[in-house]
Amino acid sequence: MPILPLGIPPDLEKFFFNRERELKELKTFLNALYENVSQQILITGYRGVGKTYLLKKLLNDLPDDILTVYIDISKIYGIQKGKLTEELILRNLLSSMNSSIKEIDTGTIKKSYSAVKNVLGGLKLKKYNFKAAGRILGISIPEVEDDYEKLSHFVMELPQRIVESSDEKIKGFVIVIDEFQLIGQLENPDAFFWMIRSYTQEQGRVSYIFTGSTSKMSEIVEKINGAQGAFGGRMIQFNVEPFSEEKTKSYLQEKVSGIKFSDDGFRRFYECTRGIPAYLNSFCNTMSEEGTYNGEKVKKTFFEKMDQIAVMWIRIWGTLSENEKEILTSIVEGGPLSWSELERQVTFSKGTLAKYLDVLKNKGVISLYPVERKYTIEDIMLKTWLKHRNEIDGYYPP
Ligand SMILES: Nc1ncnc2c1ncn2[C@@H]1O[C@H](COP(=O)(O)OP(=O)(O)OP(=O)(O)O)[C@@H](O)[C@H]1O
Ligand SMILES: [Mg+2]
Structure with missing residues (x-):
């Protein structure tokens, strides 16, 4: 590995x-x-x-x-x-x-x-x-x-x-x-x-x-x-842009040449990681040099090893307060949410909601679509990980 x-x-x-x-x-x-x-x-x-x-x-x-x-x-x-x-x-x-x-x-x-x-x-x-x-x-x-x-x-x-x-x-x-x-x-x-x-x-x-x-x-x-x-x-x-497909290919070639992909496997891998080096590294660390990764195998590995691949977010999740986590899981459940939709969802006061929405924005965890005025999770990896944990465990990570 x-x-x-x-x-x-x-x-x-x-x-x-x-x-x-x-x-x-x-x-x-x-x-x-x-x-x-x-x-x-x-x-x-x-x-x-x-x-x-x-x-x-x-x-x-x-x-x-x-x-x-x-x-x-x-x-x-x-x-x-x-x-x-x-x-x-x-x-x-x-x-x-x-x-x-x-x-x-x-x-x-x-x-x-x-x-x-x-x-x-x-x-x-x-x-x-x-x-x-x-x-x-x-x-x-x-x-x-x-x-x-x-x-x-x-x-x-x-x-x-x-x-x-x-x-x-x-x-x-x-x-x-x-x-x-x-x-x-x-x-x-x-x-x-x-x-x-x-x-x-x-x-x-x-x-x-x-x-x-x-x-x-x-x-x-x-x-x-x-x-x-x-x-x-x-x-x-x-x-700073993520690596392009081309660059990702040369990166893998240079650093982890032992991992073999089919064309379709590489495409899937690029879709999952979007060329973001943090994910390229954490995903590669879960892969083996035996056999070839086709699309199916990449997808299977992605879901099986999600905790390792999304480790960057698991670390950040651990630093969030209960209120911040509640806001995030509400957004994961309901898709992008407007202020009033969020207000109906969460169990705390308007003032608290305003405060923690700001904190989450400043931490680069959520962003606000400027035109629709809806809050969304900044990185799809975080959303995928939360959904995945909820599906497997029946609840969101504490
Ligand atoms: N040019 C690069 N070559 C090799 N590895 C890289 C490169 N850039 C980033 N990485 C790897 O990707 C991971 C994330 O990099 P880094 O911490 O610099 O990202 P960041 O944009 O500062 O993230 P954050 O927004 O969380 O601070 C690290 O593990 C790093 O080793
Ligand atoms: Mg940084």
Whole structure:
């Protein structure tokens, strides 16, 4: 049985396939940093399509004179058990920025590394008491508890100042914010996006890349880059597509050449996985190198091994609240549902329904058809898995 990774493998190069065009395009955008021009980029795409892997590979490929920062909002959200704040995001950014300068040995940067480390310690204890330090790289540091304005100013100015103070050693900063759709969980996501926008406008050496599991037409994408959104269409928008049939064939050939398909078997396999690498990998891991997979055998394996193939959703399902699960099973039962249909279905109040619909949208689990105003499950694999469990067990997974 082949073993393909179900997450991002520590050895990035070993399992990474293709995406040459995407990497080339992204590198071209980022190269503008050398000319003191910063591009802001928004990367969308289905869950499991390979956004995170692509970005980790991109950061890894960048030359040493470009510093990189990667933060994952879902990790912060998870640790805080769903209570996300601006301050937490900023603190995480600051800490990752600081790690990225750790190895740089110019005097000024070295000094600021230790100074920022002190600031971080204080932020954790909520003791913003750095009157003695005053400024780092010319940026004033937050002194009092909940001095959000100063904290944001400090964090947002830091990367540009680091480049400027590096004696030409560093040419730019690339900051990746993964699972950014969860920023929708802040009380005021618009204000947060506008805050970032206000700094990026004047910084030619810092590029932000926002990415997450959200469709290119979702509300959160509107908020950040729509006509009325903070970046008002100025962000470069980039959708990561699943592998085409051709690419899927070469992927299988390269990574798991022992699995044999008939033409009809391959077609079925592509239908089930839709070329999404997460499913290609989890499906292949259930297959054997003996015999040939025809359509019938692929279908049989798909249903028999569904728990393994849909493992990505089983993990997410485990993190959802009872209310979120009830909304999802209602949608699975009744097909796409409008707000009023949902309200009749669920056993809790309107207010609770509104709240959890938002949460599910921000998690990239459901989406709203804009014209029909109906809620639908974002990924058919989740729907198929839930239906399948209900058919077999007589109830939806707890
Ligand atoms: N270019 C690729 N080559 C080989 N494997 C890939 C590639 N892209 C993604 N994968 C595999 O697919 C799975 C999902 O990738 P990844 O986590 O990057 O997706 P994602 O789009 O970030 O998903 P999510 O929206 O859930 O965060 C991983 O197991 C990864 O190893
Ligand atoms: Mg990801």
